[in-house]
Amino acid sequence: MFDxxxxxxxxxxxxxxxxxxSATVDGYLQxxxxxxxxxxxxxxxxxxxxxxxxxxxxAHAFKIIQGRDLELIIILCPSHFHDDAPLLTSGxxxxxxxxxxxxxxxxxxxxxxxxxAAALHSPESETLVxxxxxxxxxxxxxxxxxxxxxxxxxALVPIMLRDQTRRVTHALGLxxxxxxxxxxxxxxxxxxxxxxxxxxxxxxxxxxxxMLRQIEAFDPDGVLxxxxxxxxxxxxxxxxxxxxxxxxELGATNARVLKHATSGDVTxxxxxxxxxxxxxxxKDVEPTTSNQQRHTDES
Numbered sequence: 656m657f658d659x660x661x662x663x664x665x666x667x668x669x670x671x672x673x674x675x676x677s678a679t680v681d682g683y684l685q686x687x688x689x690x691x692x693x694x695x696x697x698x699x700x701x702x703x704x705x706x707x708x709x710x711x712x713x714a715h716a717f718k719i720i721q722g723r724d725l726e727l728i729i730i731l732c733p734s735h736f737h738d739d740a741p742l743l744t745s746g747x748x749x750x751x752x753x754x755x756x757x758x759x760x761x762x763x764x765x766x767x768x769x770x771x772a773a774a775l776h777s778p779e780s781e782t783l784v785x786x787x788x789x790x791x792x793x794x795x796x797x798x799x800x801x802x803x804x805x806x807x808x809x810a811l812v813p814i815m816l817r818d819q820t821r822r823v824t825h826a827l828g829l830x831x832x833x834x835x836x837x838x839x840x841x842x843x844x845x846x847x848x849x850x851x852x853x854x855x856x857x858x859x860x861x862x863x864x865x866m867l868r869q870i871e872a873f874d875p876d877g878v879l880x881x882x883x884x885x886x887x888x889x890x891x892x893x894x895x896x897x898x899x900x901x902x903x904e905l906g907a908t909n910a911r912v913l914k915h916a917t918s919g920d921v922t923x924x925x926x927x928x929x930x931x932x933x934x935x936x937x938k939d940v941e942p943t944t945s946n947q948q949r950h951t952d953e954s
Contacts, residue, residue, distance in 0.1 A: 659756055660747035664792050668705040669799060673753040679706060680803045683714035684721060690913065694939040696720060697907040698844035698898050700870060701800075702931035703732060703793035703891075708918045709849070709931040710800075715913040716845075716933040717800040726840045727760060727810050728801055729831060731894040732793035732847035734815040739784050741818035742771065742827065746785035750795060750811060754802040760810035763834060767812065770830035775823070783814070791815055793847045793891065801845075819893025821879055828875070828900025835905060846898030848891025850930030856919045862888040863915060863930040870934050873910045875899040888930070899936065906938040 670676040683706070699716035702709035734743055744764050749756040768783040775782055794813045801809065816824065835842045851862040866887030869877035875896035881887030889895055899910070912934045919928035 658748045659751045660745055660749065660788070662751055662795060663790050664795060665753055668792060668796055670706075671753055676753050676799055677803060679710070680799050683710045684718055684800070684804065686711065687714035687718040687914075689715070689718040689721070690911065692719065692935060692937045694909070694937045696843070696935055696937045697905050698846060698902040698936040700846040700848060700895055700898065700932065700934040701797060702849050702933065703796045703847045704849055704918070704929060704931060706796070706799075708921050708929065712914045712916050712931040712933050713797070713800055716935065717804045719935050720843060721804040723805065724807055724841060725805055725809050725843050727763060727812065727838065727842040728845060729812040729814065729842065730794045730797055730845045730847055731814045731816065731827070731891075731897050732791065733819065733891040733894055734791060734817040735793065735890070736790045737786055737815065738817050739786055740781060741816075741823050742783045743789070743815040743817065744783055744785050745789065745813050746787040750798055750813070752795065752798050752802065754799055757798055757802065757809070757811050760812055763810070763812050763838065766834045767814075767830055770833050771826060774826040774830050789815075797845055797847055816891070816893045816897070819891075821876070821896070824875070824879070824893040824897040825900055828897040829904055831897070831901040832904030835901075844898050844901055846891065846895045848889045848895050850932050851888040852890065852929050853927045856917060856925035856928050859917050859928050859930045862886070863917075863932060866892075867912045867915060867932050867934070870895060870899070870932070871910050871912050873899060873903070873908070873936070902936040906940075907936045908939060910934055910936045
């Protein structure tokens, strides 16, 4: 039996009709601007709100890989709802969206679990725990963009971070890089995170600017320190840091912010907004093989 994770958000956070979903995602991708990256993109940071709010920003990240032949996508995100372990993954064989099913690469997940257990000196059974019928939106919301941008299909490694401390996120970044270096597959990492939550537009822009500054500086420690000091805000600060650490180990040396906006730019309610940012991380030489809790669809 093929065990498919049912979507808890299709028809709410994004269109449930396949034709409508394809049209809206394609529209976002068509409007997005993809800068020339002088080398090989290794990872992106993308927001994970409902498509109405953050889709136009997220499209700038996924435009970078549109039409590429990628085999394996790793999505790192914060765990908004589940606290079964420091790190979580899906116990299902695949994720379902209206655009089809995306298989989970169980072998890659198992190898990552073993790497993490060694790095964290923890039993495998307690390091990366598989859960079923999760409510986490921050992985699924990216899938329609990936399904439309990568027409040949791909396998997925979904990772949800409950523990976003430096110890865990640094270990995750290094372990993930080790798995991808030895896999010999065309892989790509997505750090799924929104930025500031429910501040005024003016305050949100200040907090978001600081977090985006740390991302563009390619400084994972800076991301965590900005969050800890209250100078910046990202619900997935640990996911972003782990993405940067993994990308660095894979040879990336550069990062660039592609787009920033807030929910207020859509709703015109500027009293309480959520910030969204997109960024790309790349290496100078094109690789040949890939070595809060208010939860609405605004966040």
